[in-house]
Amino acid sequence: MRIVLLGAPGSGKGTQAKLLVEKYKIPQMSTGDLLRAEVAAGTDLGKKAKAAMDSGQLVTDDIVLGMIQARLAKPDAKNGFILDGFPRNIPQAQALDAMLARLGQPLQLALLVDVDTDVLMKRLTGRRTCGSCGAIYNIHFSAPKTSNKCDKCGGSLTHRSDDNEQTVGKRLAVYQQQTAPLANYYKAQGKLRTVRGVGTVSAIFKNATDIIESQIRPLADVMSKIESAAARQAAKAKAEEARVKAAAKAAKAAKAAKAAKPAPAAKPKAKPVPVAKAKPAAKKAAPKKAAPKAKPKKAAKAAPKAKAKKVK
Numbered sequence: 124m125r126i127v128l129l130g131a132p133g134s135g136k137g138t139q140a141k142l143l144v145e146k147y148k149i150p151q152m153s154t155g156d157l158l159r160a161e162v163a164a165g166t167d168l169g170k171k172a173k174a175a176m177d178s179g180q181l182v183t184d185d186i187v188l189g190m191i192q193a194r195l196a197k198p199d200a201k202n203g204f205i206l207d208g209f210p211r212n213i214p215q216a217q218a219l220d221a222m223l224a225r226l227g228q229p230l231q232l233a234l235l236v237d238v239d240t241d242v243l244m245k246r247l248t249g250r251r252t253c254g255s256c257g258a259i260y261n262i263h264f265s266a267p268k269t270s271n272k273c274d275k276c277g278g279s280l281t282h283r284s285d286d287n288e289q290t291v292g293k294r295l296a297v298y299q300q301q302t303a304p305l306a307n308y309y310k311a312q313g314k315l316r317t318v319r320g321v322g323t324v325s326a327i328f329k330n331a332t333d334i335i336e337s338q339i340r341p342l343a344d345v346m347s348k349i350e351s352a353a354a355r356q357a358a359k360a361k362a363e364e365a366r367v368k369a370a371a372k373a374a375k376a377a378k379a380a381k382a383a384k385p386a387p388a389a390k391p392k393a394k395p396v397p398v399a400k401a402k403p404a405a406k407k408a409a410p411k412k413a414a415p416k417a418k419p420k421k422a423a424k425a426a427p428k429a430k431a432k433k434v435k
């Protein structure tokens with residue numbers, strides 16, 4: 124599955140990305156991580172990226188796309204990827220589409236983790252971190268019992284300076300400016316799906332996977348490899364059960380057929396005695412009324428015994 128994750132800062136998309144990675148065994152590609160890895164490995168792309176950064180310039184889209192392409196070639200990406208943090212604008216999205224088209228691996232889904240701006244504000248500005256143990260609180264959603272004191276260790280809580288309303292508001296506005304067109308871009312392709320990023324992490328994840336599994340049909344391939352070995356086994360068991368049932372039914376039918384044989388056997392008895400008039404009467408009477416319902420049951424018990432005796 125090939126997915127782009129969209130979501131504002133504070134939307135929790137990073138958390139969801141990690142859970143998706145675990146569930147579907149596909150790598151998360153965040154451009155920051157790719158950049159660091161390439162620079163650390165000293166690849167050509169890494170050197171170019173480093174040169175750009177060292178001279179205070181942005182790493183170009185070409186370099187980023189090159190890194191993504193290189194990452195896609197690694198074996199763990201053969202079943203897909205989750206792109207997080209790229210693309211951020213329409214030209215990047217178009218360049219990404221072009222590259223993936225060349226590779227024959229087009230995006231299947233753009234999943235937007237949607238959270239209202241006022242909630243994002245509270246999430247981002249309400250953060251408090253314990254200076255001693257690192258515990259994280261939010262004064263709006265998970266406040267400590269005593270104001271500004273850590274529940275766990277009693278340490279004092281700090282508020283990051285860039286978590287103030289003005290800075291957060293700016294970040295969110297920039298995000299909105301960039302992402303609204305991006306969402307429309309994928310919507311026009313029929314690839315955009317939205318999951319509400321509010322509620323428990325597990326409930327959001329459940330909604331996300333429901334969307335992914337209904338949206339990405341070819342996913343059936345991947346899923347069958349990863350998860351549905353169990354489903355196949357269940358299907359096997361069901362088939363076996365059906366086979367046993369069918370066999371039992373066949374055995375019953377065979378028994379009934381055996382039981383039905385004595386009925387035609389009655390005809391020869393009837394034949395020799397009457398000559399002209401009784402014959403048609405016997406035919407009508409025997410098969411229609413007696414043979415199907417009444418006779419088989421009685422005969423079923425009698426017939427096998429009689430045969431067995433004959434065999435002996």
Ligand SMILES: [Zn+2]
Pocket residue numbers: 253254255256257258273274275276277278
């Ligand atoms: Zn603490």
